[in-house]
Amino acid sequence: MPLEFADTEDGDKHDKNQFGLSWQVVPSMMDEWFKDHTSDGTWRAMNAMMTMKKLDIGMIRQAYEG
Numbered sequence: 894m895p896l897e898f899a900d901t902e903d904g905d906k907h908d909k910n911q912f913g914l915s916w917q918v919v920p921s922m923m924d925e926w927f928k929d930h931t932s933d934g935t936w937r938a939m940n941a942m943m944t945m946k947k948l949d950i951g952m953i954r955q956a957y958e959g
Contacts, residue, residue: 920950926957934959 926938934957941956942948 919948922950923953926953 927935929935937959938953938957942953945952
């Protein structure tokens with residue numbers, strides 16, 4: 894399935910599939926980081942991730958580990 898790169902208003906590029914949906918591949922270790930929604934590590938990782946335009950796995954891992 895070919896991807897198109899769509900320009901956004903801010904000049905960023907996002908992958909879009911044939912249906913026009915944007916998506917991003919997510920590493921499997923994030924399942925582990927976010928499975929316990931009550932842990933401090935999960936909250937730190939989620940807070941760090943929510944500030945990102947594109948995922949930075951190293952920074953999310955650092956936040957998770959404290």
